[in-house]
Amino acid sequence: MTRRQYSRRRVLGPAGVTLAGLAGGLARPRLVFAQNKTPIKFTLPWVPEGSDLFAFTAKGMGLWDKHGLDVSVARGTGSVAAAEATGTGRFDFGMAAAPAAILQNIKGLPVVALAACQYDGTMGIGVRNDGPIKNPSDLVGHKLATTVTSGEHPLLPAYAAKAGFDLSNVTVVQTEPNVRNRLLGEGNVDAISGFAVSIMPIYAATGVKAHFLLFSTVGLVNYGYVLLTKPDRVASAPQLCAAFVDGMLEGLKATMLDPAEAMRLFFQQVPEMALAAQAKEQIRVGTGIMVYAATNPVIKANGLGWIDSNAYETQTDLIMRYVAKPDDKRPTMDSLMTNRFAGSVKISAAEFDEAQKNSEAFRTFVT
Amino acid sequence: MSLELPAAGSPRGVLAIGRSVRRVRPIILPIVTLTAVLLLWQLAAVRLHIPSVLLPTPSDIAQEMWHALPLLVDQAVPTALDTLLAFAAAAVLGIGLAIVITYSRPLRDTLYPNLVFFQLVPKVALAPLFVIWLGYGSPARVAFAAFISFFPVVISAALGFAGTDPAVLRLCRSLTASEWRSFLLVRFPFALPAIFSGFKVAMTMAVVGVIIGEFISSQAGLGHYILRAGSRLETADVFAALVALSVLGVALYGAVALAELGVRRAYGRR
Structure with a gap:
């Protein structure tokens, strides 16, 4: 039996390593070194599709794992429900269309937008390529199918005002979303209103020759998906918010630069999507339009996720005017959004050009 | 001679009070229960600071109803008209089919299993197709509501017609009454309770069908009002419309119950 000798070196060596480790741990974000990853519940705004595919890129590439997060991704049932589920704390983070998030704040269930994922929600008027509507003013005297629960519906008067036509001279028909999409496909109406990023992939995959006249082309600001959480989480767990946002935006960047690889990762995680006929074409077109909507000059200057506060304020004005009730209180911009966690994922000029090139073919769907 | 009322403490007095309580109980109990639930709801929503976008208080809903009452009445009119049309179509088709099933065994063998099969189809899934087939106007909504509400009428009426006392039918035949007279004077009155049971279910289903439409x-x-308010997160408005819808449903159901009373009295006098 050997007797253990306690020398100064023997005692101080491990102690030094321990102290160095502790010091290092304090200097860096705690989550990076967490042995057990922090479980996070995240809800998509809708079913897995091209517009939200980058969440699967982030998960598939292990980008959240790198930040010490174990993110479970749940499908959504609409932006309003996703924002509500995030606001009530049923999910730690959520993704929803900006108007839904703004409206929910107005109605007293606060959520904060942490990062913008798309700078154009692709709200617009869908028309057949061979139909009578070439310009917004051509809608006068024609039939427009719309869905009252869809985000663009309350903004139709604003669009008409901006585009310079009288909406009361358009026959507006309210239908459920699937019926609306079919009515245009079968030529029963001349136009529909909706989100190009959700509807155009279906048309492209089923051979309906159509395109969208975007609200943004007449100067109607409409941000697409934003990342959301409760305000108290921003205050109590800023590192967690930063880790989540960084992972998601890294996934978004990877999707913008290599959509094909992003699709491969998506089908790996959501194999049931590949079972549907024309699913690959739907996802391809949806991803292409999403990349188009995400590739905005603001990210070249400020990094991914950056929210232009002026644009967000303009959008809040629109919601207050056309959606909220007269006695609703306008929330402050600080309570609606923050750029505290955006901008750390950068995109170079060359990468920006690459992303633009990747979405080039899909611009014909949105004019 | 003066009328003497029983003293409260006497056995007759206790019996009289008991009878009065039993008479008003069906009215008082639901009202008391509803009031208690509304009070609890109000207290819970206020005490737990539940945002009104998630769960408005009953007082918020009442206030919203008061403000939106003219609009709600306006919106209730097309819903009520479509419901009545759908109910009428379901009643006529349902009773017609029940007569056919009752008098023709081959047709009963052919149609009955198919009727049951169609009843098991989740009809809500078919609702969008009615719009595709019939357009986006009232006919699509009326046709869908009639489609989902006619089944209870067929089944109830067919059971009612088949359940007629055979001895009475034999008596009619022995008196050389025609099939038509036997139907009109015996089978139909015998089936009235069953037919009206079917009508009551059909009316509630017609309301549901029109709302789905x-x-x-x-x-x-x-x-339409509920959808629009929901999309704008105006939850109190949604509840106000639901209350209006319930009132409409109860009124239409009550109309069927009154009609049953009238028809049964009319047949009873003969």
Whole structure:
């Protein structure tokens, strides 16, 4: 039996390593070194599709794992429900269309937008390529199918005002979303209103020759998906918010630069999507339009996720005017959004050009 | 001679009070229960600071109803008209089919299994197709509501017609009454309770069918109002419309119950 000798070196060596480790741990974000990853519940705004595919890129590439997060991704049932589920704390983070998030704040269930994922929600008027509507003013005297629960519906008067036509001279028909999409496909109406990023992939995959006249082309600001959480989480767990946002935006960047690889990762995680006929074409077109909507000059200057506060304020004005009730209180911009966690994922000029090139073919769907 | 009322403490007095309590109990109990639930709801929503976008208080809903009452009445009119049309179609088709099933065994063998099969189909899934087939106007909503509400009428009426006392039918035949007279004077009155049971179910289903139809496609109506308010996160408005819809449903159901009373009295006098 050997007797253990306690020398100064023997005692101080491990102690030094321990102290160095502790010091290092304090200097860096705690989550990076967490042995057990922090479980996070995240809800998509809708079913897995091209517009939200980058969440699967982030998960598939292990980008959240790198930040010490174990993110479970749940499908959504609409932006309003996703924002509500995030606001009530049923999910730690959520993704929803900006108007839904703004409206929910107005109605007293606060959520904060942490990062913008798309700078154009692709709200617009869908028309057949061979139909009578070439310009917004051509809608006068024609039939427009719309869905009252869809985000663009309350903004139709604003669009008409901006585009310079009288909406009361358009026959507006309210239908459920699937019926609306079919009515245009079968030529029963001349136009529909909706989100190009959700509807155009279906048309492209089923051979309906159509395109969208975007609200943004007449100067109607409409941000697409934003990342959301409760305000108290921003205050109590800023590192967690930063880790989540960084992972998601890294996934978004990877999707913008290599959509094909992003699709491969998506089908790996959501194999049931590949079972549907024309699913690959739907996802391809949806991803292409999403990349188009995400590739905005603001990210070249400020990094991914950056929210232009002026644009967000303009959008809040629109919601207050056309959606909220007269006695609703306008929330402050600080309570609606923050750029505290955006901008750390950068995109170079060359990468920006690459992303633009990747979405080039899909611009014909949105004019 | 003066009328003497029983003293409260006497056995007759206790019996009289008991009878009065039993008489008013069906009215008082639901009202007391509803009031208690509304009070609890109000207290819970206020005490737990539940945002009104998630769960408005009953007082918020009452206030919203008061403000929106003219609009709600306006919206209730197309819903009520479509419901009545759908109910009428379901009643006529249902009773017609029940007569056919009752008098023709081959047709009963052919149609009955198919009727049961169609009843098991989740009809809500078919609602969008009615809009595709019949357009986005009232006919699609009426046809869908009639489609989902006619089944209870067929089954109830067929059971009612088949359940007629055979001895009475034999008596009719022995008196050389025609099939038509036997139907009109015996089978139909015998089947009335069953027919009206079917009508009551059909009326509630017609309301549901029209609301589903309005969710699928509409320009007005309480279903349209609910969708519109929901999309704007005006939860109190949604509840106000639901209350209006319940009142409409109860009124239409009550109309069927009154009609049953009238028809049964009319037959009873003969």
